[in-house]
Amino acid sequence: MHTIGKLAQNAEVTIDTVRYYEKEGLLAPASKTDAGYRLYDEDSVRRLRFIRQAQQCGFSLTEIRELLELKNSDAACCSDVRNVAIEKKLQLEHKIRALQVMSRALTELVTICNDEARPLDECPILAALESSMSRKTEGGKNG
C-alpha cells in the first residue's frame, strides 16, 4: 500500500494533483488508516499512470473518464477505444489547422513591422490588431 505522498512521487505529480483527480472521480484510495490517511494499492498506481499518459496524448479529464469507463466495461471492445482515439485525432487536426492560420497571420504582421526603431504608437503590428478588432466589432454590430 502507498500513502498519497508515495503515490504522487511515483507518478511524478503533486499531492494536490492526486487530490484533484480524486475530486473529479478519476481515482480513489483503496482504504484508509485508522488515523484517516488515504492508502492506495497497485491498481491506483496503474490508474494514475494511465491518467497522466492520456493527458500527455491530449485527452481532457472528461475524455479520460470515458476511457477509464470503457476500460472497465465488459461490453466495450478495443474498437470503442480506437474510435475515441480517432475522434481525438480529428479534434487535434482541427486545432493544428487553426494554429497554422494564426501562425500565418502572425508571420504577415511580423513582415509588415520592418522598422524596429519606430515609436510604439506607430507600431504596424498593434495598428493591424486594432483595425482587425474594430472590423470585428463593426461586423458584430452589423451582424
Next chain:
Amino acid sequence: MVKVEVFSSPGCGKCAQAKAVLQAIAEELGQDKVTWREVNILEEMDYAVDLGVMSSPAIAFDGELVFSSLPSAGKLRAELDRRLKS
C-alpha cells in the same frame, strides 16, 4: 445527382450494420441519382478535417457535412429527397 460520403473507420462494428441500411435506402433511388462513397477517415484525414468532421461516423452531401452521426433512415431519405428536388 447527389454525392453521399460516409466518414468512418474500418472496424467500427456498431455502425457497419446501420450504414448498410442507409446505403440500401440511398441506392434504392438509383445510381444515376445518388452516389455512395465510404470514406476511411484514417486514410483521408485531411479531407475529413476540410469538411469539419469532428466525430465518426459522419455523413456529407455534395462535400458539405450534414450529419455528425448516423441519421435515422427517415432523416436520410428526407435529406436526399430535398436535394434531388432542388
